[in-house]
Amino acid sequence: EGAYGWVTVNYVLENFIKYSFMGRWLSPGRPTVGALDFGGASTQITFATQQLVEDGQSTKKLRLYGQDYSLYTHSFLCYGKDQFLKALLAHVVKSQLYSQAVTHPCYPADYSKTLKMGKLFNSPCVLQHKPVPFNPEVILTVRGGGNYEYCVGNVSGIFSFGSCAHSRCSFNGVFQPEITGRFMAFSAFFYIHTFLQQITGITVNSPQQLEDAAKTVCSKTFSQMMLLAPKEESRIQDYCASSVFMRTLILKGYGFDNSSFPLISFQKKAGDTSVGWALGYMLSLSNLLPAESVAVRKALTLGAWGTLVFLTVGLLVVILAFLLLRSRCGTTKRRDESAI
Structure with a gap:
């Protein structure tokens, strides 16, 4: 999935091959762009690298248009937006000893909701937090705490930054080479980044600006954010947690820093095309990405x-x-x- 997203981004940006106005296929000679995808169930990172990939399951070799590409790609299941939010709430409930009324530090201070335990613990991504014995009919009341520091602590608890059997790791013991080049971040990354800038007025182009924007969002009440973004009512309570997650994942997990973070472009589309893995998958299936270089030719054959x-x-x-x-x-x- 991550590799197909990478193919989509670079195909649409014409980094593989470009059709000139003179009717000729040309190699643009541009470097490829890494892909950061944040879906509902998983998140992926993919980029071309010349470094040794110590985990064979996280590498993929491609030959496109006569060029060889060595990719590092990894998909983190249960770290998509929907599953992460569910796992975070389960983690909060567990840390508060499965009380029927808990305080969620990432929810706005004036926000509350109720749900059944069965609705929370219905995913494989939260099994480690599931209480024993378990009654799915128990009603859980969740109240917002609006505390940035506690939110960071709970979000960090979803990651494991300790053990690493390789020379270097991102998180959960997964090998990752040093990031290189430019990246495009799409899917939920784009919407979170856009929301942060809209609510806070901060241009999020550096790690410090990302942290400042996340702090600002987490300090606002539900009512305050509704005045600024009324169309986001159904998910506005999740933006503090999502912002802290994005900060933790990109900076602490993937290792972006002051020099590399500005090289991330948060985009909904590449050109006029929505970005996702599906286009790259279909291109691969339909053989529209040939292994060998396309011969330079005119737009129409002599017979035509x-x-x-x-x-x-x-x-x-x-x-x-x-x-x-x-x-x-x-x-x-x-x-x-x-x-x-």
């Missing part, structure tokens, strides 16, 4: 040009004949009228 020229000349001859015929008929008619 000849056919078009023949049809054009024939059409012109018919039009001229029609005009001459009308002209002669008109002249004859005028002569007849004069004779009368």
Whole structure:
């Protein structure tokens, strides 16, 4: 999935091959762009690297348009937006000893909701937090705490930054080489980044700005955010947690810093095309990404040009004949009228 997202981004941005206005396929000679995807159930990071990938399951070799690409790609299941939010709430409930009324530090201070335990613990991503014995009919009341520091602590508890059997890791013991080059962040990354800038007025182009924006969002009440973003009512309570998660994942997990974070472009679309893994998958299945380089050729073959020229000349001859015929008929008619 991550590799197909990478293919989509670079295909749409014409980093593999470009069709010039002169009707020729050209190699643009540009470096590829890494892909950061944040879906509902998982998050992916994919980028081209010349470094040794110590985990064979996190590497993929591609040959496209005569060029060889060595990719690092990894998909973190249960770290998509929906599953992460569920796991975070389960973690909060567990840390507060499965009380029927808990305080969620990432929810706005004036926000509360109720739900059944069965609705919370219905995913494989939260099994480690599931109480024993378990009664799915128990009603849970969750109240917002609006505390940024506690939110960071609880979100960090969803990650494991300790053990690493490789020379370096991102999190959960997963090997990751040093990030290189530019990246495009899409899916939920784009919406969170846009929301942060809209609510706080902070241009999020650096790690410090990301932290400042997250702090600002987490300090606002539900009512305050509703005034600034009324269309986000159904999910506005989740933006503090999502912002802290994005900060933790990108900076502490993937290892972006002051020099590399500005190289991330948060985009909904690449050009006029929505970004996702599906297009890359379909391109691969339909063989529209050939392994060998495409021969430089004109937009139309010689035979096609000849056919078009023949049809054009024939059409012109018919039009001229029609005009001459009308002209002669008109002249004859005028002569007849004069004779009368």
